Amino acid sequence: MNLADSEVVVSILQKEGYERVEEIEQADFVMINTCAIRDNAEQRIRKRVRELRALQGRHPQLRIGILGCMAERLQSQLMAEEDNVSFVVGPDAYRRMPEILKQVRQGSRTADTELSTEETYADIEPVRLHSNGISAFISIMRGCQNYCAYCVVPYTRGRERSRDPETIVHEARTLFERGYKEVTLLGQNVNSYRYKNTDGSTTSFPQLMEQVALISPLLRVRFATSHPKDLSDELLQVMARHDNICKCIHLPVQSGSNRMLKLMNRHYTAEWYLDRVAAIRHYLPECSITTDVIAGFCTETEEDHQATLEMFRTVRYDYAYMFKFSMRPDTFAHKHMVDDIDEREKTRRLEEIIALQGQIALENNQKEIGRTYEILVEGTSHRSDKQLFGRNSQNKVIVFDREEVKPGEYVRVEVTDCTAATLKGRLVK
Ligand code: SF4
Structure with missing residues (x-):
């Protein structure tokens, strides 16, 4: 999502005559697009900002800006704490970047972190960065209002809003005509994509997927990420109808314990999740399933942890993003819960999940031999x-x-x- 956003920022600035340079030594502005999902990500950004001091010593005209979720979370506090940062811009304020850079060139330090209920950057054609000319991301919606107890995204990216499907299909078609062979439709929860068209009709995510898939059978279509509570049979049926919609679903489970899922405010149970997995296997027997999981969320017991391991044994994921719980300021968990599982215990549980998943991934892959x-x-x-x-x-x-x-x-x-x-x-x- 951040890469897609950076592509929008470059597009906005290029229209105003700014040029992207390959060497940081040539830059007048360095902008760091940031993630706030885990403390570790923020610490890495802080380190990067401090490392840039040496470069600023050699190039006193160099101005540094922080964009994205960390900018939104910390706002002007970030400039107070990092005195070599000149501007801080949240994810919904990128259209105002030319004005912000103008102010910075005149010597101001500025923060613009206003969130929008409408901004989707639908009309901006992203400039593809680090592109292999084969695969590209297309952002189809912004924000999230699921308020999972541990997650900072609803506070940093604002309320959910969907982008006009015509602009999405146009962007995908343009990419295909330029030689791209694969697009990934991006959103925090793509299954709740819903756009009210000017004629009063509504476009749902399965309908959008079908429209993009119909551009050409030679254009592969992927998507991320699905929330299990909203994964519909209709979407699975559309996926089954089109060979070029890739048979891979990322379905973040987060925990196998119903008690944990309730505390996390995930709006599904382990039974519901397994029902959705069964639906995937029914409609798309060859589909791979990947997931995200958190080890050591507040009050997690050994029994809860065992339920997560059991979930992994049952679903047999092809890949998993596995993390220890990291308490994030401003979240529901931060306000109402205690981060009470000690680090060593979190690490033990995470290592058990990683070891189990490594074994399952190897066994899944061994079954691929000969296919x-x-x-x-x-x-x-x-x-x-x-x-x-x-x-x-x-x-x-x-x-x-x-x-x-x-x-x-x-x-x-x-x-x-x-x-x-x-x-x-x-x-x-
Ligand atoms: S669905 Fe939950 S975890 Fe995902 S972005 Fe929204 S609040 Fe965060």
Whole structure:
């Protein structure tokens, strides 16, 4: 989401005559787009800002700005604490960046963190950064109002709002015409995407997915992220109808314990979650499922932790983002709960989850050996320039000998070997 936002910021500034430079030494402004989801992410930003002091010593004209969720969370406090930061801009204020930079050039320090109930940057064509020319993100909505007890996003990104579907389809079609082969539709909770069109009709997320999938069978479509409480059969049916909608669903579980899920304000139970997993398996038997999980949320007992491990054994995820609970200021948990699981215990529980998931991912991958997949080739393997890598519909990375193949092509590859993270294969002509 931050990468997509940075692409919007660059687009807004380029229209005003600013130029993006490759070398930081050439820059008049350095903007750091930030995440506030975990304390660790914020500490890394603080470190980066302090490291930039040396560069500012050599280039006194250099101005530093903090954008994104950390800017929104801390606002002008951030400038008070980091005296080399000249501007702080929240996620809904990027349209005002030219005016903000003008003020900064005149010597002001400024913070603009006003949140909007309408801003979606729908009319701004993002400038693709670090693009491989093959895959791109398209932001389809902004904000979130689910208020999970541990999460800072509703406070830093404001209320949920959906973007006009016509502009989304136009952006996807333009990318395809420029040679892109894959788009990922992004939102904090894409299943609650809903747009009221000018003719009074409403476009839902499954309808939007179908419109994007119909651009071309050669354009792959992915999405992130799904909230389990809103994952509908209708979406799964649309996914089943279109081969080019990738068969991978990220379904954050967060905990396998109903008591924890209630405390986290997740609005589903373990039984509901497993019902949604069963629906995925029913409509999309070949679909991979990935997740997010938090170890050691407030009051989590050994029994709750065991319920999470049991959830992992039952669903058998293909991949998981696994974290220790990090208390975030301003959240419901911060105001009403106590971060009472000690660090060593959190670490033990997290390590158990990681070890179990590593074993499951390896076993899942071993079952892939002998199967053949169509993959979209993305680039050269990090290990060897004689090999390329690509992803199958399930979002699994497959490495293979390059032969005459080029990035951006679709090829068929038979899986011949694996690790827990990667599949190895050979081209099938
Ligand atoms: S759904 Fe919950 S975890 Fe996800 S962004 Fe919204 S509040 Fe945060």
